[in-house]
Amino acid sequence: MDEQTKYMIVISFDCLASLDFERIKTLPNFQRVFQKGSYAKNVKTIYPSVTYPCHATIVTGNYPNRHGVVNNTLLQPGAASPDWNWYRSAIKGTTLYDEANKSHLTTAALLWPVTGKAKGIQYNLPEIFPNRPWQNQILVSLMSGTPSYQWELNKRFGHIRKGLNQPELDDFVLESTVHTILTKAPNLLLVHFTDLDTMRHHYGVNSEEATNALHRHDDRLGRILDALEESGRYEDTTIVILGDHSALDVNKAIHLNRIFLEKGLITVDAKGNIKDWQAYCNGCDGSAYIYLNSNNEKETKSAVKEILDELIVDPSNGVEQIMTGEEAGRRGADSACAFMVEARKGYYFLEHIQSEYLKEITQDDVWKNNKYMLACHGFSPEKLDYTTFFLMSGKGVQPNEIVPFMHLVDIGPTLASLLGLNLGQTDGQVIEQFIKANPVLVGK
Numbered sequence: 001m002d003e004q005t006k007y008m009i010v011i012s013f014d015c016l017a018s019l020d021f022e023r024i025k026t027l028p029n030f031q032r033v034f035q036k037g038s039y040a041k042n043v044k045t046i047y048p049s050v051t052y053p054c055h056a057t058i059v060t061g062n063y064p065n066r067h068g069v070v071n072n073t074l075l076q077p078g079a080a081s082p083d084w085n086w087y088r089s090a091i092k093g094t095t096l097y098d099e100a101n102k103s104h105l106t107t108a109a110l111l112w113p114v115t116g117k118a119k120g121i122q123y124n125l126p127e128i129f130p131n132r133p134w135q136n137q138i139l140v141s142l143m144s145g146t147p148s149y150q151w152e153l154n155k156r157f158g159h160i161r162k163g164l165n166q167p168e169l170d171d172f173v174l175e176s177t178v179h180t181i182l183t184k185a186p187n188l189l190l191v192h193f194t195d196l197d198t199m200r201h202h203y204g205v206n207s208e209e210a211t212n213a214l215h216r217h218d219d220r221l222g223r224i225l226d227a228l229e230e231s232g233r234y235e236d237t238t239i240v241i242l243g244d245h246s247a248l249d250v251n252k253a254i255h256l257n258r259i260f261l262e263k264g265l266i267t268v269d270a271k272g273n274i275k276d277w278q279a280y281c282n283g284c285d286g287s288a289y290i291y292l293n294s295n296n297e298k299e300t301k302s303a304v305k306e307i308l309d310e311l312i313v314d315p316s317n318g319v320e321q322i323m324t325g326e327e328a329g330r331r332g333a334d335s336a337c338a339f340m341v342e343a344r345k346g347y348y349f350l351e352h353i354q355s356e357y358l359k360e361i362t363q364d365d366v367w368k369n370n371k372y373m374l375a376c377h378g379f380s381p382e383k384l385d386y387t388t389f390f391l392m393s394g395k396g397v398q399p400n401e402i403v404p405f406m407h408l409v410d411i412g413p414t415l416a417s418l419l420g421l422n423l424g425q426t427d428g429q430v431i432e433q434f435i436k437a438n439p440v441l442v443g444k
Contacts, residue, residue: 005396005418007237009181009189011224012058012112013217014051015197015377016243018042018387019205023214029222030391033239037393038401038434045245045388045408047331048284050378052085054244054408055113055192059095061412061426063332068092069114070334075282075291077266078274078353086128086144088118096412097121097188099421105187108180110173112190116144123149123184125176127192129164137163153179167216170195174220178227185231188419191224193217200247201373202366238395238418242411243388245377248286250348251361253372254318256281256288256341257353259307265300272354279304279338281351285378288349289328289337301338308339318347318358321380331380332427345383348376398436406431 016024021041024030046057046064048071056069064070069090073082088095091114097107101120108123109115116126124145130137142150157175162168170193177191196213203209221241228234257280260266265279278294290308294300311317321342329335343349350371359365365372379386390411393399396418409428416423417430 004420005236005238007185007187007189007233007395008240008415008419009191009224009228009237010058010240010242010415011221012055012190012192012242012244013196014192014194014244015200015247016217016241016389017246018389019246019385020214020243021389023211024218027215027218029218029225030241032225033221033241033391033393035393036397036399037239037391038397038399038403039389039391040403040406040431041389042387042405043243043390043408043411044405045381045386047328047333047380048287048378049245049381049386050284051197051244052113056085056091057408058242058244058411059097059112059190060091060093061409061416061423061428062093063409063427065329065332065335066092066427071282071284071289073282075280075289077277077280077293077351081131082351083131084128085114086126087116088114088120090114094423095120096416096419096421096423097190099416099423100188100419103419103421105419106185107188107190108184108186109190110176110180111169111192111194113192115190122146123180123186125150125153166195166198167213170216170220174223178223181224181227181231185233193220197247200375203363204374205247205249207374234394236395238397238415239393240415241389241391243390244408245388246386247375247377248345248379248383248386249375250286250343250346250373252318252347253350253352253355253359253361254288254343254347255350255352255355255357255359256290257351258355258357259311260304261353263303263307265303266353268353274353281341281349282337283349283351283378285348285373285376286383287333287340287342287378287380289334290339290341291336292338304339308341315344318344320344342380348373348378392434396436398434401433403431403433 052072053064060067076082098120111127126145153176160172199209199213266277269275282289311319323340325337328340
């Protein structure tokens with residue numbers, strides 16, 4: 001019997017976590033996958049556990065310091081809205097979709113992070129947004145993906161969207177996914193839904209709004225499964241459902257750059273804009289990098305270390321741990337930073353320089369400024385109850401296998417193995433327990 005996977009759909013429900021397991025296993029469409037599915041209830045994410053590094057890890061099998069996407073955003077001190085790692089060029093080495101393309105498999109991606117201008121994706125609607133006053137959403141998307149494909153999707157389903165608002169954005173992605181399954185028949189389809197993540201940011205981890213998003217995701221999953229059945233390719237398809245990170249409730253924002261400003265490590269002009277900096281806190285929500293830009297690096301590093309040592313003494317300052325760049329690198333983060341700091345539970349980092357060091361976050365703050373949140377991620381994967389989730393079913397998958405624990409870096413090699421592809425030497429390994437017949441073993 002040929003167990004080679006012919007078609008694979010990878011559905012990323014952003015912020016789907018182990019804590020959601022008891023709920024989703026009761027939902028009707030998740031149950032359709034669980035019936036013959038195999039899963040890992042606890043998947044250890046990466047550091048920093050933010051969306052873009054996580055999704056780059058999923059398709060490479062490597063940690064951020066190896067694939068190169070070390071944060072959601074670029075280091076752009078003082079920018080009101082820093083650019084994100086939107087483009088495929090940010091990833092070092094190969095990816096699952098590159099290898100699929102090399103093997104003459106048709107690939108498609110819908111709002112999958114870090115896929116802008118990816119040559120290995122035939123049908124590409126990348127996740128990107130206009131970040132300059134003269135830009136608009138349709139134009140930046142068209143320039144970064146597959147124009148004819150995007151034009152077709154926008155013509156058919158563009159009326160569903162309300163900018164980047166949820167749940168309308170995911171509803172647009174859903175209709176685009178169903179259409180792609182029925183008309184393009186891609187061998188590899190990557191889909192990214194963010195409704196749950198958005199609701200947790202805005203309302204909290206266990207909010208009613210987050211629960212409602214899980215139910216909407218179940219409905220979306222049902223539509224996708226129905227489309228696969230309608231296409232006649234259901235039995236030949238491997239269905240993968242995953243999360244990228246968990247989330248923790250927060251109510252205080254740490255503005256470390258405010259202290260750097262007061263200590264003279266950041267200077268501003270008359271309008272309050274940064275004109276020079278010697279040290280800068282580059283936020284990753286629950287953690288942050290601190291980079292240096294100084295001719296007197298040793299002196300600046302010592303000054304920063306003194307500030308951090310003073311803060312960590314008092315738990316109410318919100319700093320839980322201080323790491324050197326070398327220590328951060330050993331955890332898979334960016335070793336080029338001078339320091340990496342971890343927030344205590346209930347706190348997270350922002351880059352603002354004009355705000356006080358600590359700010360209490362209210363629901364009203366969240367409505368007024370999208371920088372403020374009531375839950376976030378980016379924390380160390382060592383935090384308690386902070387694992388994510390992985391489920392797969394269908395072609396090539398050994399049914400009803402339960403793996404107690406795996407790493408996010410294991411996903412890429414496992415999916416590549418099912419497709420008969422080779423990601424080369426990776427940080428992760430194939431979870432062979434999931435695979436009925438293993439065409440090609442990749443990874444370590």
